Amino acid sequence: MDDYRRQRDGDPDVMNENEATKERVVVSDQQVADFSHLTGPEQLSAISRIEDVALVIVPKSLAAAYAAIPSSDVASTIYVPDGANVRVHTGVLLTGGDGIGAADDVLIVTGMLIITSPVTGPVPQQIHVVGSVYAPRGSEAALGPALAGGTGAVSYYPSADGQDIKVLTGQARLSGAMLANPAGQADDVLIAGGQVVVTGEVTTVGYRQLLIAGQMAAPAASRDVIEPRVQVQGQACWYVGDDPRAFFDDTSLGPDFFRLLEHPVSLIVFGDLTITEGVTEAVMREKITGISLFGDATAPAGLVGILQALTTDAFGAIRAADGQGS
Numbered sequence: 001m002d003d004y005r006r007q008r009d010g011d012p013d014v015m016n017e018n019e020a021t022k023e024r025v026v027v028s029d030q031q032v033a034d035f036s037h038l039t040g041p042e043q044l045s046a047i048s049r050i051e052d053v054a055l056v057i058v059p060k061s062l063a064a065a066y067a068a069i070p071s072s073d074v075a076s077t078i079y080v081p082d083g084a085n086v087r088v089h090t091g092v093l094l095t096g097g098d099g100i101g102a103a104d105d106v107l108i109v110t111g112m113l114i115i116t117s118p119v120t121g122p123v124p125q126q127i128h129v130v131g132s133v134y135a136p137r138g139s140e141a142a143l144g145p146a147l148a149g150g151t152g153a154v155s156y157y158p159s160a161d162g163q164d165i166k167v168l169t170g171q172a173r174l175s176g177a178m179l180a181n182p183a184g185q186a187d188d189v190l191i192a193g194g195q196v197v198v199t200g201e202v203t204t205v206g207y208r209q210l211l212i213a214g215q216m217a218a219p220a221a222s223r224d225v226i227e228p229r230v231q232v233q234g235q236a237c238w239y240v241g242d243d244p245r246a247f248f249d250d251t252s253l254g255p256d257f258f259r260l261l262e263h264p265v266s267l268i269v270f271g272d273l274t275i276t277e278g279v280t281e282a283v284m285r286e287k288i289t290g291i292s293l294f295g296d297a298t299a300p301a302g303l304v305g306i307l308q309a310l311t312t313d314a315f316g317a318i319r320a321a322d323g324q325g326s
Contacts (some may be wrong), residue, residue: 024048031055032110036086039324041065050074055110055130076151078128087124087250090171092193096141100124112193112213118145118164132233134191153233157209160187166207168251170193171248173199176222181206183288192216195270197246198226209283212236217246217292237313239288241266250295252276258283267291272316274300281306291316 027033028051029094036057038044044062050071058066059082080086084106091111098121100108104123113127115135127146133244135143147154164184168174171194175278179202181188186208193213201224210230218226218317220238230236249269249276255278264287267273271273275284281303288310291297296316299307311318 026051028052032057032088032089034086034088035059035062035066035117036080036084036106038062038118039082044069048129055108057088064262070249075280076130078108080126084125092167094167097136098122098146100127112191114165114167114191115139115143121167134211134213153213155231155233157189157211158213160208163187163189165217166190168194169193169197173197173246176197176200177199177225179205179207179210179320181269195248197268199244200224201242202226210273215294219244227291235294235315237268237294239266239268240312243289244268247271247273250274253279255279255283259285261287263287264289268294269297270294273297273320275303275307279303 008009024046026049027047030053032055033050033053034057038059040226044065047069050056050069051083052073054075056074056077058077058079060079061082063079085104086106086108088108089099093109094115095113097115097119100121101124103122106126107124107276108128112131112132113129113133117137119139123142123146125146126311129152131152132244133147133152133154135156135288137156140156146245166188172192174196178227184206186206189209189211190209191211195214196212196216198218202225205225207229212230212232214234216232216236219242221238223238241264245265246268248270251269252274254276258279266289277300284303286304291311292315293311293316297318298305298321301320301322304318308318
């Protein structure tokens with residue numbers, strides 16, 4: 001890849017070396033492959049293949065040369081104007097409305113773009129977001145044309161003077177006390193990206209809006225309080241019971257897990273769930289109040305029925321360990 005980077009930047013020594021040896025490189029296992037600085041198709045000729053790349057950035061004039069390169073498992077390709085100042089950001093980009101970028105920029109975000117104030121400054125000629133965009137209402141006219149090339153959802157939230165935009169990312173557990181926002185004000189907005197579990201009794205929501213980009217599990221007993229304020233780009237479920245056990249990865253539960261539980265619990269599983277041999281239908285009835293499943297679930301064939309009965313929300317498949325089931 002060092003040779004590739006030198007050729008990309010126009011190093012004549014490596015270009016002559018590649019011409020002489022006819023060696024070509026494979027671009028693979030990268031989150032972003034940025035070819036925006038290339039100016040001629042001969043610079044792409046050093047690449048024999050592109051594979052396992054989340055995002056490829058290519059000047060529009062080199063679209064044909066890029067298309068001629070064999071590729072596999074390329075999630076997204078973005079074509080940008082030749083000579084544009086391309087800015088690439090991975091993760092959450094939090095910016096005010098007056099600092100998004102200059103008019104000749106191309107902004108590419110793989111993650112979330114959160115704009116915390118009305119758009120008043122220059123806007124990049126193109127904004128590509130592989131993920132979610134949140135911006136204040138009133139910014140639609142300025143942002144709309146620039147956002148035309150995105151692949152995620154765009155939401156506009158109500159803005160007010162002095163409001164606080166609180167941002168959470170990754171995996172979060174939110175209590176009823178936190179959602180009450182006792183130190184804030186009614187116009188504040190909470191934006192969470194990733195996996196969110198709300199626990200405990202929620203008697204009031206002290207935010208004007210809750211914006212969730214990802215997956216949310218919240219108590220069914222508080223649904224009437226939370227639902228009017230929440231907007232979810234992704235998946236949401238409402239679990240039963242008041243003592244959830246949340247698993248943020250693939251997990252296997254066996255007889256010892258159920259034996260050690262002192263009382264019935266709700267299971268929230270963001271990965272795949274496996275119920276192992278030795279677990280009985282009786283113990284599952286006794287120890288599980290309900291299951292919220294964001295992945296797939298497998299269990300011995302004799303437990304598939306009770307697993308289905310206890311699952312209140314399933315965003316994946318429930319199957320027997322031998323592959324049969326629904």
